[in-house]
Amino acid sequence: MVERASHRERGTQRSAAPSSTAAKAPSSGLHLGVIRIVVVNPGEDPLGGPAAMSVETTAALARLGDPVEILRAQDEQELASLTADPSIDLVLFDRLDTSDASTLLGAIESDGPPSIVVVDGDSEGEALAAFRAGASDCVHFGPEYDAVLPVVLLEQVQRWRADRQRQVSEQHIKWLEDLYAGIVSEMPAGLVVVDLDGLIVAENPEFERLFPSRSDAIPSGLPGTASGITEFLAARLPIEIMDAVSRAEQPESLATDDPDRHIHELVRVGEDGEEHGELRVYELRYRRLDETGRALIVISDVTEAEWLSDRLESLRRDTRDIIENINSALIVVDLAGRITFANPAAERILGGQDGDLGGRQIEDWFGPAGDVPHPIEECLVSGARSRGAETLLQRGDGQWIPVGISCSPRLDASGQSRGVVAVFQDLSEIKELELQVRQTEKMASIGQLAAGVAHEVNNPMGFIHANLHQMSEYLTDLDKYFEATVRLQQAALEGDLEVIRAAAEDVQAVAREIDLEFVRSDFEKALLESGEGAERIRHIVKDLRDFSRPDMPARTPADVNQAIDSTANIVYTMMKHSVVLEKDYHDLPKIDAYPMQLKQVFMNLLVNAHQAIEAREEREPGVIRIETQEVEGEILIRISDTGVGIPESVRSRIFEPFFTTKPVGAGTGLGLSTSFSIIERHGGRITVESEVGRGTVFEVRLPTTPPKDDAPFDDEAADLARAHPTTS
Amino acid sequence: MTDRPVLLLVDDEPRMLSALRRTLRREGWTLETASNGSEALARMAESPAVRVVVSDHKMPGMTGVEFLIEARAQHPDSHRILLSGWTSEIQEEELARAGVLAVLAKPWDDAELKQAIRSAMDR
Secondary structure, three states, rough: HHHHHHHHHHHHHHHHOOOOOOOOOOOOOOOOOEEEEEEEEEOOOOOEEEEOOHHHHHHHOOOOOOOOOOOOOHHHHHHHHHHOOOOOOOEEOOOOOOOHHHHHHHOOOOOOEEEEEEEEEEOOOHHHHHHHOOOOOOEEEEOHHHHHHHHHHHHHHHHHHHHHHHHHHHHHHHHHHHHHHHHHOOOOOOEEEOOOOOOOEOOHHHHHOOOOOOOOOOOOOOOOOOOOOOEHHHHHHOOOHHHHHHHHOHHHOOOOOOOOOEEEEEEOOOOOOOOOOOOOOEEEEEEOOOOOOOOOEEEOOHHHHHHHHHHHHHHHHHHHHHHHOOEEEEEEEEEOOOEEEEHHHHHHHHHOOOOOOOOOOOOOOOOOOOOOOHHHHHHHHHHHOEEEEEEEOOOOOEEEEEEEEEEHHHHHHHOOOOOOOOEEEEEHHHHHHHHHHHHHHHHHHHHHHHHHHHHHHHHHHHHHHHHHHHHHHHHHHHHHHHHHHHHHHHHHHHHHHHHHHEEEEEEEEOHHHHOOOHHHHHHHHHHHHHHHHHHHHHHHHHHHHHHHHHOOOEEEEEHHHHHHHHHHHHHHOOOOEEEEEEEEOOOOOEEOHHHHHHHHHHHHHHHHHHHHHHOOOOOOEEEEEEEEEOOOOOOEEEEEOOOOOOOOHHHHOOOOOOOOOOOOOOOOOHHHHHHHHHHOOOEEEEEEEEEEEOEEEEEEEEOOOOOOOOOOOOOOOHHHHOOOOOOO | OOOOOOOEEEEEHHHHHHHHHHOOOOOOOEEEEOHHHHHHHHOOOOOEEEEEEOOOOOOOOHHHHHHHHHHHHHHHOOOEEEEEEOOOOOHHHHHHHEEEEEEEEOOHHHHHHHHHHOOOOOO
């Protein structure tokens, strides 16, 4: 409409018709708005454009009463292009030569705008020729010209516009019909129209697919082609849907304030079996179409959608239940490091409630990056998952606690990171327990050691004890002999030969009785052997003292050969029956270390080697070989055994805390894990090679210049609080 | 001399055997020694028959209990006593299989040891 208004303005300006003449228009009472006329007249203006319209034509057009827009054409081409525009209302040929008019009339398409040919005087021939060439009407350029032309022109324009309007309407109706048919036919829902009696008036293919006709003789069809359908709806629909339709047809079920008077509900058909295939869910729409009682029923099979939506809902519920109830804390962090979600367990640790953690920065709890490992920050930066990392977190009450944390990036559909999901657990209790078990482990190995030492002391003590008892008996025997010799001595002094002889015989008798020769020599032997036993005990005590000298609170220069040798000597006491110990020590530089901790490692390795040998079927002694040497700035300690070996399947796990292959109660599973920590604290490393049935080699490497950062002496709590590495 | 009953002492520690001989030399038994289980079994296969065996437990090769189980199987008439400083790790079930009359701990009490051997001899 706005466009039309602008035409009018332009048209009014271009129009030669003064507005004052409009009042004299032969008004039909009908206003046509701007009339667009192409005027063709002979001659050219001096610049080659069309010559001006005649005064008479200009005056005639001014009388139309409606604004006029004049367009000009000089040849067939211009005319053809202008008349292709459906908004052109008329072409006016103003007194052209007959042949020119005929030619130009040919340029107008048959369904183009009407044309009026103005002919001179009463020339019937010219008018006839014009009609033959396709002119819609002819007007004589006579005395009544300025009155006749507007009348003829308006009549032509009105007729043309009415024709065009009808054409457009017909096209529109056709288009709507096609659209409607297309929608009805292609719609993924069953459509059916029924009358008051429930007779099917029309249905679409989807309805036929959902609820096939019972009789092949009855054709289905689109609206308008539904002739011959005599089926009743009840014969086609399952009883559950029919019930719903019947309910819908009750007048009271149609809301009176609903202008469309329709009903929309879900109907479940069949039994709810294990497979969702047995139960089908239909979406039913019912709409009363008109007062005759015809109704449109739309039925869609939404079983899959319902099933999916049920699944989605239960999945959502399950996920929420899990997240709300797990003991692990779970938080979601956005790219800016803000918490966007925290479950109750996370709120308990972080010190928030009812979602008031949202929007706070994770830096509030996790130490500033750099001081402690920061898995969430690392995950935000790198987008890489991490599992089971350990770090420290400042709880809501200000206390720092160890936590185990796993992070996964949250990716959108295009793989871009949207943040991080982090799951973490308070490890305080676990660490406390681990500490206790490590203490138990220490006590257990001390107990084992004590038992071995006790046995080793017991043996010499056993025979020393027996010998002492025996020697005191020998002493009693020798006393008897001594008394007899004293009596002989006295007799000799008295000089009575008979008495002397008798005393001498008595000495002989006593010597025989007590087996003097044996007693004398065995006394000496018993003394020697007891001395030897005492010496052995002295050695054991010295070994024990060498072994157990407590560490200083800082690293001290340590002789690794001495450390391993004193350990081997102690441990050997309890394994000497089944093990041949080979030692191959080379000169080593002293290193700054905690010797007692190193001895703990060596003891663990030697005890394991011994147990591996004991686990064999053979009774022949096994061999444990200890080698030390300096290799490329490192001290290498190699402890090899000929025991049962470690199966490939568990080799990667032997340094894990609590991993043990021994029966319940026989091992804590912390021996090698503790050893690993101790060697790591010394800046070294520990590796294993093993072959089942052949034996195992453990290698410990210690740098000759240990790391500067000094771990607190024997402070396992501090040790455990650090991230705890495991081999994998 | 020949009709004195034979007492076999088994220990891998020579000083221990020496001390045992010393202690038991006047009890009227023929004392013989072996330093491990297989040596002791070899002696028991010979005559005169060994009446009582006193054995240590922790020894190279077979343990004392293993030896005594074997000794009982081969010589049901012999009687067996275990003398060890390492008794806690021996299982009751094994002791029963070995038919051990007494388990004595090192260091032993002389009178107790002699009494145990004596009552074994008298069975």
